[in-house]
Amino acid sequence: xxxxSITIINQKGESRTLNFVPxxxxxxxxxxxxxxxxxIGACKGKAWCGTCHGAILQGVCDDEMFGExxxxxxxxxxxxxxxxxxxxMLEPELDGMVFKIIGDG
Ligand code: FES
Numbered sequence: 751x752x753x754x755s756i757t758i759i760n761q762k763g764e765s766r767t768l769n770f771v772p773x774x775x776x777x778x779x780x781x782x783x784x785x786x787x788x789x790i791g792a793c794k795g796k797a798w799c800g801t802c803h804g805a806i807l808q809g810v811c812d813d814e815m816f817g818e819x820x821x822x823x824x825x826x827x828x829x830x831x832x833x834x835x836x837x838x839m840l841e842p843e844l845d846g847m848v849f850k851i852i853g854d855g
Pocket of ligand 1: 779790791792793794795796797798799800801802803822834835836837
């Protein structure tokens with residue numbers, strides 16, 4: 751099976767590169783929560799809390815943005831190329847991505 755990996759930088763600035771199996775979790779937030787035990791996901795993926803907010807430092811995410819995500823991002827710190835991890839599917843296209851967790855602060 752082809753290997754896929756993604757690099758996650760947590761709020762302390764620690765970077766971890768992890769292999770992932772596409773679609774093994776419902777979304778990127780759940781992957782980060784279960785694989786790295788980061789304290790994100792307060793709203794359980796409803797795009798309300800902003801704890802899974804992160805900047806895409808490398809790679810692209812073509813997943814469509816829906817109303818709740820646009821609304822929540824509008825209330826958070828303005829960061830270019832940022833998304834809510836709970837609205838990003840764990841797709842093969844994430845291979846090589848660098849995602850830096852910003853959170854809701
Ligand atoms: S888990 Fe709450 S906005 Fe993503």
